Amino acid sequence: MISDFLAHLDTLLLWAFAGCAFVSAALMLVLRQPMRVAMALVSCMVFLGGVYGLLGVHFIAAFQVLIYVGAVMVFMVYAIMLLDPRDEAASGGKYSKFFWPGLIGFALLAEALAVGYWNDLPHAPRGAAGEPFDITRFSAAFLSEYWLHFELTSVLLLAAVVAALAVIKENRRHDRG
Amino acid sequence: MIADLVIALVFIGYAISVLMGFGTILTWVERKQAAVMSDRIGANRAYIRIPGTKVKLVWWGLFHGMADGLKMLLKEDFKPRTYDWYAYAVAPWVVFTPVLLVFAVIPFGGALTPAKLWAPLAGFFGEKSWPMQIATLDAGILIVFAFSGLTIIGAMLAGWSSSNKFSLLGALRAGSQMISYELVLALTVLGLILIFGTVNLDTIVRMQSGTVLGFLPAWGIVYQPFAAILFLAAAIAENKRIPFDLPEAESELIAGYFTEYSAMKMGLFMFAEFIEIAIVGALFTTLFLGGYNLPFMTDAGFAFPGGGTVAMPHGAVVVTQLAVFLLKVFIVCSFQILIRWTLPRFRYDQVLTFAWKFMFPLALANLCVTAVAVWALRA
Numbered sequence: 043m044i045s046d047f048l049a050h051l052d053t054l055l056l057w058a059f060a061g062c063a064f065v066s067a068a069l070m071l072v073l074r075q076p077m078r079v080a081m082a083l084v085s086c087m088v089f090l091g092g093v094y095g096l097l098g099v100h101f102i103a104a105f106q107v108l109i110y111v112g113a114v115m116v117f118m119v120y121a122i123m124l125l126d127p128r129d130e131a132a133s134g135g136k137y138s139k140f141f142w143p144g145l146i147g148f149a150l151l152a153e154a155l156a157v158g159y160w161n162d163l164p165h166a167p168r169g170a171a172g173e174p175f176d177i178t179r180f181s182a183a184f185l186s187e188y189w190l191h192f193e194l195t196s197v198l199l200l201a202a203v204v205a206a207l208a209v210i211k212e213n214r215r216h217d218r219g
Numbered sequence: 220m221i222a223d224l225v226i227a228l229v230f231i232g233y234a235i236s237v238l239m240g241f242g243t244i245l246t247w248v249e250r251k252q253a254a255v256m257s258d259r260i261g262a263n264r265a266y267i268r269i270p271g272t273k274v275k276l277v278w279w280g281l282f283h284g285m286a287d288g289l290k291m292l293l294k295e296d297f298k299p300r301t302y303d304w305y306a307y308a309v310a311p312w313v314v315f316t317p318v319l320l321v322f323a324v325i326p327f328g329g330a331l332t333p334a335k336l337w338a339p340l341a342g343f344f345g346e347k348s349w350p351m352q353i354a355t356l357d358a359g360i361l362i363v364f365a366f367s368g369l370t371i372i373g374a375m376l377a378g379w380s381s382s383n384k385f386s387l388l389g390a391l392r393a394g395s396q397m398i399s400y401e402l403v404l405a406l407t408v409l410g411l412i413l414i415f416g417t418v419n420l421d422t423i424v425r426m427q428s429g430t431v432l433g434f435l436p437a438w439g440i441v442y443q444p445f446a447a448i449l450f451l452a453a454a455i456a457e458n459k460r461i462p463f464d465l466p467e468a469e470s471e472l473i474a475g476y477f478t479e480y481s482a483m484k485m486g487l488f489m490f491a492e493f494i495e496i497a498i499v500g501a502l503f504t505t506l507f508l509g510g511y512n513l514p515f516m517t518d519a520g521f522a523f524p525g526g527g528t529v530a531m532p533h534g535a536v537v538v539t540q541l542a543v544f545l546l547k548v549f550i551v552c553s554f555q556i557l558i559r560w561t562l563p564r565f566r567y568d569q570v571l572t573f574a575w576k577f578m579f580p581l582a583l584a585n586l587c588v589t590a591v592a593v594w595a596l597r598a
Contacts, residue, residue, distance in 0.1 A: 104361035112368020
């Protein structure tokens with residue numbers, strides 16, 4: 043009985059984490075208050091980290107939490123902290139008016155998917171399936187195969203930062219004029 | 220399978236009791252050590268009187284921890300009217316939980332073979348041996364950094380959701396200070412990762428049981444003495460303790476980001492801080508002080524540089540390793556408290572300047588020198 047439960051514990055946890063990540067992602071979309079949106083995103087990232095961990099890629103799990111939560115979300119929370127929380131424009135109403143229609147549509151979609159694909163659901167890989175994805179393999183793959191993607195992403199991010207600055211400057215010019 | 224579960228539960232129980240024990244003991248050590256350092260008697264007010272007699276058990280003030288716990292549990296649980304009750308309620312846990320989780324990847328002993336401890340256990344556990352570590356993850360030190368990033372968010376949430384200007388200022392200070400010092404912390408550890416070639420903490424400890432130059436124990440502090448100093452300084456700053464306690468500077472900000480928290484919620488912040496002292500101690504021990512081993516000691520016994528070996532029975536090795544780990548952690552904790560009662564507080568701009576203009580370049584330089592040295596030695 044217990045060993046039966048333990049044998050399926052990985053799959054159970056995987057589904058629990060995936061479900062929680064899904065719920066937090068949905069909450070991130072429907073919540074209106076900036077800080078709660080940020081918190082939903084943080085929990086989504088952490089649960090996704092758990093999913094990666096259960097799939098056996100502990101490095102990706104650690105980087106998921108380290109980079110997205112420890113770096114990106116910390117800065118977002120820092121910025122949101124400096125917003126005026128009583129600003130009506132930022133929080134106006136608790137949910138968007140599409141909350142209920144969206145939720146119902148979502149539930150229907152999820153149900154359709156669940157019914158359609160229930161038997162094809164993947165299971166968490168058990169034990170040592172092939173070589174473990176350790177830091178040597180990760181570094182080799184990262185620095186030989188994916189370095190171009192990585193560099194391109196950083197250039198894109200820089201472009202996005204410059205664009206954001208340009209948008210702010212444009213608005214300020216309008217305000218003054 | 221069930222044996223694995225039993226072992227995991229035993230390890231988790233041990234880890235939680237060690238952390239809680241350290242958290243409680245360190246509140247007392249902090250007071251007692253302050254008293255000793257400033258030549259006072261100190262921490263002797265709390266006592267238990269044996270019922271019906273006039274005998275008071277003072278025990279060097281050890282009951283102060285219990286008195287604190289009772290006070291925090293019984294105090295009024297004050298809640299400010301804030302614009303985000305949810306963030307306010309969740310923040311202490313976001314600070315407290317990751318601190319406990321970090322210990323999961325820290326090895327607190329070598330391999331444990333229950334069958335060798337006591338023969339009848341072989342029936343249940345077989346001949347299998349387990350590393351004394353809750354989660355033997357290959358990502359080791361990365362997991363530690365991943366979790367410690369979460370505490371920053373907790374501190375900022377607490378300050379922001381309290382609707383108090385002092386709290387908000389404390390949260391701003393906590394956020395920028397912890398971000399800056401986490402960077403330095405990671406950079407100092409990178410040099411060590413280069414030398415050992417792994418981020419798995421158990422492997423790092425095992426690699427430290429040999430010798431360097433024939434006689435020095437191969438501890439991280441011997442390879443990277445400079446990084447050890449930087450690591451300890453950055454870790455104290457990351458834990459927001461004096462001389463880096465700007466986020467909760469009493470004379471400026473009342474209690475900083477947790478000003479509006481009372482009773483046990485405030486207790487969680489305090490407890491997290493004290494447990495983090497122990498975590499910093501455990502990390503420093505694991506990375507720089509050879510972990511759970513005495514110098515020249517491995518899972519089999521001692522192997523001295525002169526060539527002499529002393530074999531030890533398995534039980535003795537396990538007990539020695541557990542005790543040595545706790546002792547090393549306690550010494551590092553005590554050193555942190557020594558610093559806390561020795562140095563005055565920085566000014567806020569000095570804290571950030573210290574991080575970015577002093578420690579960050581030094582950590583980078585250390586990393587560069589290490590990289591060149593490792594490359595030269597391997598070539």
